[in-house]
Amino acid sequence: MTRLFLFVFALLICFHSLCFAGISAHAEAKNIATTISERTDDRERQVETPVFDPGKVTFNVNTKLEKYQYFTLGKPPRFLLDIYDAKPGFKERTFRMDDSCFEGLRIGAYSDKTRFVFDSACGDLSNVKVTELDSGLVVSWGKIEKDYSGSPITLVFDEAEIKNILQLISDVSGVPIMASPEVKGKITLRLIDVPWDQALDLVLDVNQLKKTKRDGIVYIDKAQKQHSIASNSKNVPPSKPSHPPVLELNVTLAESSGNKALDAEETGTLDVEIVNTGKGHAQDVEAVIAVSPPVRGLDVAKKVTFGDIPAGGKVTRSVKLAAGESLETTSARVTVTPYEANGFEPAPVSLVFDCNKLEPPNLILADLGIADQNSNARIEPLEIVELTARIQNTGQGDARGVMARIELGPNVFLAAGSDTNFELGELKSGAYEDVSFSFYTNRRIKNGEQIPVTVQIDESRPRFAQSTALALEMNAPARKNHQVVVQSVQASANAKAPITQATGLSVDVDNNIPIGTKAGEYDIAVVIGNRDYTVAGVPQVKYAIRDARIMQEYLIRTLGFDKKNIIFTENADLSEFNMIFGTDRDPRGKLAAWVDPKGSSRVFVYYTGHGAPDLKSGDAYFVPVNADPLYLSASGYSLATLYKNLAEIPTKQMTVVLDACFSGNSEQGLLFRNISPAMVKTKALAKGPAKAIVFTSAGVDQVSAWYHEKRHSMFTYYFLKALQGAADSNQDRKVTVAEIEGYLTEKVPYMASRLNNIIQEPSVNGDRSVVLAELK
DSSP states (O other): HHHHHHHHHHHHHHHHHHHHHHHHHHHHHHHHHHHHHHHHHHHEEEEOOOETTTEEEEBBBBSSSOEEEEEEEEETTTTEEEEEEEEEEESSOOOEOOOOOOOOOOOOEEEEEEEEEEEEEESSSOOEEEOOOHHHHHHOSSSSOOOSSSSSEEEEEEEHHHHHHHHHHHHHHHHOOOEEOOOOOOOEEEEEEEEEHHHHHHHHHTTTEEEEEEETEEEEEGGGTTOOOOOOOTOOOOOOOSOOOOOOEEOOOTTSSSSSSSSSOOOEEEEEEEEEEESEEEEEEEEEEEEOOTTTTTEEOOOEEEEOOOTTEEEEEEEEEEEOOOOOOOEEEEEEEEEOOSOOOOOOOEEEEEEEEOOOOEEEEEEEEEEESSSBBBBOOOOOOOEEEEEESSSOOOOEEEEEEEEOOOTTTEEETOEEEEEEEOOOTTEEEEEEEEEOOOTTTTTOOHHHHHHHHESSSSOOOEEEOOOOOOTTBBBBBOOOOOOOOOOOOOOOOOOOOOOOTOOGGGGGGGOBOOOOTTOEEEEEEEEOOOOOTTTTTTTHHHHHHHHHHHHHHTTTOOGGEEEEEEEHHHHHHEEEEEEEESSOOOHHHSSTTTTTOOOEEEEEEOEOOOTTOOEEEEOOOOOOGGGHHSSSSSSHHHHHHHHOOOOOEEEEEEESSSSSSTTTTSSSSOOGGGGGOOOOOOOOTTEEEEESSOOOOOOOOGGGTEEEEHHHHHHHHIIIITTTTOOSSSSEEHHHHHHHHHHHHHHHHHHHHOOOOEEEEEOOTTTEBBBB
């Protein structure tokens, strides 16, 4: 008995010690958690563990809430809430909800937000509401009473404009409220001492409006359009793919004026392309389109639907961009955020482009000229006179639907066969059109008197119309037609600025292309980009056309070439090589014909595409898109022929940039079908023309790599980066050949090895002291 008592007593002591140890450990853990929380407040915004109540979920945030958005998706129906610049402060990633509306809550952490996905149990998400709290948000459904804390307001109105009511609530509350153009109509109401936030909700509910708060601004829009992507009414859950789709999103801007910006009263499009390069099908693909911050006068659809995208397929949608007369001059950021039913959506893409306020045209009568019968340059009675009037637009904006009408006063008569109405159509800034008509007068207009002839210039927008009386006097000297002189219109200081690239814009060398000094009048450039090869087995050069187009932009902006002096060709076949550079028997091609025969021209030649050796001789050849690599001596264009023909062109300076390897190999494999790589051997490359500067992208037996992240070839990307100023080591705004060589030989081999595990060594020959670009 004594032994049993001692054993029980010992157990009690052990249990007591364990209890105290547990309490101590619990207290220590609580203190540690508190410390972490305090440090978190200083470091980043966190969302605390959701609090579940009947008909609602509360999300508390440890710092001030700045930005959030919510919307619905179909297939299957679900409600999504994004809280930006916040991380989840808890480990759980799923919560089960035993509720008639939702069956579960899933949490995803992204670099810029935390996403909460409510999986619907009923398919009806129309009654889901989001309410903002001081410290977070409440997602509620069903009939949940709200707590209003706004200061009291009294509204007694009869048939008042809704926008005026919203403005009054904004003035009382101090909260900025912005209503979409579709918010319109009148309302009669009588509210006495009602909290302003409750009054706002009442006005919105009665008029089927909804609100969203972003960046401290409350946006009001039609309820059926607010924060929603159309749900699929069938509520059919998506099938589970056997392989994942891999989606790539591309967004480009297209606009009619060609200035790569959106001008007031211009309609453009966002061309949104989603490509599925994976092995699985993408399902129910949609995208939300947002302009942030909003741009006054710019209207774009809020969503676009792509549907299912099969493996290897792509879908392109054109979304209308409408710029109104009130468009402001600013930089617009349009973000396209895609969604896929199974969560395989690509990252959002933001397109940044310039918006230009309305630049009005200025239609004037720029000059006059006459052709009289006796050629004495005087208008005389009874003499038939042909008059030419030059209509010019000297404004910064383009003129549309221009018409000119000749109005003849007393004693002036229209000659037979002549017309008085002329349709000129569009007149771009600085452009002009000539109109001609014939008339005669009687003797009632005396010498020195005004001849009453007026030119009425109309434009599709009446406010830009002009009426000008012609300065014609009877029997007074006048200019003849061959003496008509129009003063050139100088670009104003606030002329429209060019846009940063798109296309990708996201790519640094495509944006902020620097402006350089203007090239000479006779400076000529050739740009060839060969991507799409037609012979079976020859792989594409993925980024060749993109490389060529951006190179052309640098030639125009940075090297100062006139666009009309650039011979630009995409996917050149053998006949185009012969036409541009000449043949082995006749060296005179288009390039030779364009340069100044006196030798004052600078010539710049750029090629990107395949190169390969002839299998028998080992000589290097360019591969035109229709060439068969097995028979390059007949279907290719010899590098030696290029250099020989270029050497016969008289030039002041010549630069040749070749982004092609002549090893017959590429990132996608050998160009030669059914041939062992051991049989493909290239001789040492031919030497370039004397005094020419020659850049080559790789050694004779090496491969020119691609830089997929930048969507350019490795060599062209760093060549453009050098011209952008990265190679300007002494910061004198003059980029020399030596500086470019140093930059290329440092960057290209390192990145080719790091990204592709290959050896690629560009080379430069020629005078290293030459300044290739002089930046302003």
